[in-house]
């Protein structure tokens with residue numbers, strides 16, 4: 319069945335519908351990873367977004383129950399050049415089409431994704447809708463342009479509603495859940511940590527009473543500036559405990575320290591973004607998924623050091639407090655999918671917690 323991707327600026331891409339046929343508005347963003355589509359669909363940081371995969375065939379190794387980053391995909395739509403109807407892999411349990419139907423997500427295939435990405439790079443990220451009919455095109459465009467087209471924040475939908483504990487004999491961690499990727503939990507678990515996953519708006523006082531060894535600030539969807547409640551809590555927490563933040567966690571930590579964030583023209587989403595560790599001059603290939611960035615000009619140099627930078631556009635990729643055991647990165651050291659060479663950052667967090675413990 320014919321379908322269209324209609325963008326907020328009126329641009330139309332024609333293709334064929336697949337998956338569910340429920341038409342939803344999303345912010346259209348592209349990811350350049352060659353593999354790992356299942357982990358990407360289930361990364362809650364994509365909540366509210368219609369995802370364009372630039373790799374030309376998606377779905378060739380199917381979908382399984384194991385390789386997920388959350389309980390369910392929160393993407394609003396999927397745009398591909400071609401989806402694979404006959405996947406082949408020992409782990410495969412269903413096609414991506416079955417998966418999209420099951421999760422009520424509409425897809426469109428047959429799109430010239432190179433042209434679409436060039437358009438988004440030139441004109442910036444914008445809203446769009448995958449639709450079967452353009453009869454009401456002007457109305458749809460007006461809706462896409464409207465303030466109410468997309469919820470302001472998806473955090474409450476993806477954060478845990480209640481605290482829960484993953485037992486362990488190692489350091490105790492409070493994880494502030496803004497839409498955490500499961501691989502972050504898996505890695506912390508592999509160190510034997512006891513992890514308490516907390517709703518995004520848990521107060522600093524509640525967390526301090528838990529007497530944990532460290533605090534982890536997770537990834538998550540949306541604009542960090544819309545999470546002032548967390549910013550306020552982090553401001554207090556950073557004076558008291560070791561903290562490690564990833565992506566949204568990094569942005570919130572920056573806001574808590576008085577810096578500002580801004581929206582990037584078309585974001586960084588992919589598995590081969592080069593990042594330089596300015597402390598060692600080493601370059602790492604990193605997995606990234608973010609639409610916002612910390613404004614370097616606004617960072618208080620008395621308090622924070624910029625530790626990492628993106629080599630494509632020079633944006634801030636890592637921060638470390640000068641005196642407190644507090645640091646963060648914009649990219650994904652848990653990288654599912656993506657290169658695993660930044661896992662050492664979890665060792666640093668564990669070391670910080672252990673040395674703080676010894677110092678007490």
Ligand SMILES: NC(=O)CC[C@H](N)C(=O)O
Nearest residue numbers: 537538540565566609610
């Ligand atoms: N992966 C993330 O945590 C993304 C953070 C934030 N929502 C952004 O797009 O910049």
